[in-house]
Amino acid sequence: MPLITRLTRLCHISVMMLIAIVTTDTCAQETPYKYNIGARLGMSGYVGEASSNLFSHPGFCASGEFNYQYDSRWVFGGSLGFQTLSGSTADMDNVLPGGAVYDFKSSVVDLAGYAEFNFFSFGIGETYKKLKRWTPYLKLGVGVAMATSDGSTAWAPTIPMGVGIKYKVSERFNLNAEFLAVKAFSDHIDGPLLSDLQLIKSSFVKNNDWYSRISIGFTYEFSRRCETCHYVD
Numbered sequence: 746m747p748l749i750t751r752l753t754r755l756c757h758i759s760v761m762m763l764i765a766i767v768t769t770d771t772c773a774q775e776t777p778y779k780y781n782i783g784a785r786l787g788m789s790g791y792v793g794e795a796s797s798n799l800f801s802h803p804g805f806c807a808s809g810e811f812n813y814q815y816d817s818r819w820v821f822g823g824s825l826g827f828q829t830l831s832g833s834t835a836d837m838d839n840v841l842p843g844g845a846v847y848d849f850k851s852s853v854v855d856l857a858g859y860a861e862f863n864f865f866s867f868g869i870g871e872t873y874k875k876l877k878r879w880t881p882y883l884k885l886g887v888g889v890a891m892a893t894s895d896g897s898t899a900w901a902p903t904i905p906m907g908v909g910i911k912y913k914v915s916e917r918f919n920l921n922a923e924f925l926a927v928k929a930f931s932d933h934i935d936g937p938l939l940s941d942l943q944l945i946k947s948s949f950v951k952n953n954d955w956y957s958r959i960s961i962g963f964t965y966e967f968s969r970r971c972e973t974c975h976y977v978d
Contacts (some may be wrong), residue, residue, distance in 0.1 A: 754949070776814045776868055778917065778966035784809045787963025793935045793954035795832030795849055799926075804829035806958045808830045817876060818867035823858045830892075832935060849936040851894035853956065855927065857905050859886025869913045878913045890929055894936035901931030901954075912949055917966040932952070 789806040790799035805828065812822030833848035861884045868876030884907035892899045909923030934954035 759788070768978065776817050776966070777969055778815060779968040779970050780859075781812045781814060781820075781919070781964040781966040782810070782917075783962055783964030785921075785958075785960040787960025789828035789830060789959040790959070791830040791832050791935065791954070792956070793832065793833050794932075795847060795935055799955075799957045802831045802833070804831060806960060808958070808960070808962075810962075810964070812964065817868050817874065818863045820861040820863070820882075821859070822861065826853075826855045826857070826958070828853050828855075828958060830958060839939055846866045849894055851934065851936055853890050853892045853934060855888055855890035855903060855905075857886045857888025857903065859884050859888075859905060859907075863911075867911065867913065869916055875903050879910065881910050883908055883910070884923070884925065886926075890927070890931075890934070892929075892931075892934045892936075894933075897933075897936065899931055899933035901929040901934060903930070904923070911964075919964045919966070921958055921962050921964070923958070923962065925960070927956050927958075929954045929956065 759953075767772060785806075785808050787806050789804040791802060792799055796802055806826065807882065808824050808826035809826040810822055812820050814820050829850070829852055831848070831850045834862055835846045835848070863880045863882045865877040866875055867878075867880045868874065869878050870876070879885075883886040884905065886905045888903045888905060890901050890903050892901070905925055905927045907923055908926035909921055911919055911921035913919050930953055934956065
């Protein structure tokens, strides 16, 4: 067989092997479904001028989410949430002038987009991918919140930061538990009366409000993809 023919065949075999390796690697990083949709319920908390402890005035929170599962490690999505917040300066160590006591109740609706990173490749059934049915994860995003208190409304950009753990119950159904802390770039999440009670203008932490969510949720996966290159044991 002429040398040129052998080299040509070898090139063809090498290209086909490279394509197979790249395709296999790409699919190995993907999940069987493109999207998931879910909801969560839990407890909300607040830190600001009227509270120094996230858990001293627990409230109610609920949210819905829609996610794109980029692969078994990365998820990109968005959420719409609702929470009730409350607090009182009577619980604070600092005494206000004249011994005044302020308290508030507010409702907050927020919208956020985020990226979520799984510590382990998350999945079920396909052992050659080294998938795990559970994984811790981190979440970081940007968003906007609308707070209503005592007839007034305030808007604020936000940065949600979360940590959680998820478990795959079945191929499509997942459970998760999550703690989410939200930095609100506004001093009016707790209403207009509580803005800057200490008259201190320093603070990324002091003069801007934080709120949190501790929640239990579920997600349901749909829209199958990459079916031809998945081998299921």
